[in-house]
Amino acid sequence: MTTTRDHRATTVAAGRAVAAGAADGTVAAAGPAGGAADGLTAGPADAAGPADAAGPADAAGAADGADRAAVDPRPALLDVDGLTVRFQLRDAVVHAVTDLRLTVRPGELLAVVGESGCGKSVLAHALLGLLPGNATVSGHARLSPPGGEQIDLAGCTERRLARAVRGRAVGLVPQSPATALTPVRTGRRLLVETLRAHGHARRDAPAAAERLAADVGLDPADLDRYPHELSGGMAQRLATALALAPDPPLLLADEPTTGLDRPLVDHTLDLLRRRCDAGSAVLLITHDLAAARRVADTVAVMYASRIVERRPTGALFDAPAHPYTAGLLDALPERAFRPVPGHPPMLTDLPAGCAFAPRCDRATDICRTPPAPGTDGPEHVACHHPLPIGVPA
């Protein structure tokens, strides 16, 4: 908790999103124990409960947070503009990512949340050129690495992605690390080789590998195991250490806390937060809304391949504007513990207008037309009938 408070304070000082004072009254008493409904896993109630809320010192509120973000002068490290991914199947097209717009600034932790299958991992893979042959990508994803040339990740050659981007400018903690790890090398060898490939001297690399293992909460003795000898949680931590080894300015962390128990979840989240406080950027993909709330500056909510709401963390949790975001928050055990009714649409058969309309109690005829695409600003709500911002959820 202390770390979180500190981070909030740092956040304010750095002019990023401010955690609005999620006063006790805005978070309903914890509901029945157990996982959240609707495919999203909520952490324990205490992870995002009132104790986690910002204190009076930074109770500047959502609007202030938005203003700060709006005047943030730092250039974007990543500027995703209209990114669209389609998968061609034999007799259908999967609309996996549609007209996505987001920015990630140096020092920013952006969490991308949403139900299973909404396109989060495809977004990460598109940024790294890791999509299979049946995918087509359009739009832009401009990466401006410090001291380097701008690269459009959406239109870049495989050669350039391999040389300059993957594991260098952009790291990836993959969603299923157990299958991504090379099976014939121990963790120690994998880490040392990665460090060596990124400029560590031969004699420094072993100690650096042990330090990295300790950073991610992995017992250095476990580095001598082969990947198949690791538990899911250990493989997860090793994958995180491998992604961090080159110290990439942008880290894509796809469910990096899967298989970890709560203390290690918090340890990993705080590690990511500290990277951002030191100037790196992290795009955190997670089902865990409590995790997003704990460490993110900005949250982007994806639904059926699109970002439906993107706002500073405190503002979004205190007063969600998109009915889907409000539904996700209502599903949390510590709030109403009421699942979003219905199911997400098939990505091969999306409605012409708002994809959430069939599940939305605010929908009217106009929702058969698409809501306006997002602006490039820090606040974005794709809805014809947003909830009034500034009114607590």
Ligand SMILES: Nc1ncnc2c1ncn2[C@@H]1O[C@H](COP(=O)(O)OP(=O)(O)OP(=O)(O)O)[C@@H](O)[C@H]1O
């Ligand atoms: N190679 C592929 N061919 C066809 N469809 C695909 C392919 N890869 C992914 N998809 C589809 O794209 C959609 C988005 O998948 P994605 O893995 O990004 O979901 P996600 O939001 O990461 O879900 P989860 O939270 O379960 O990891 C899904 O409907 C998935 O079935």
Ligand code: NI
């Ligand atoms: Ni995924």
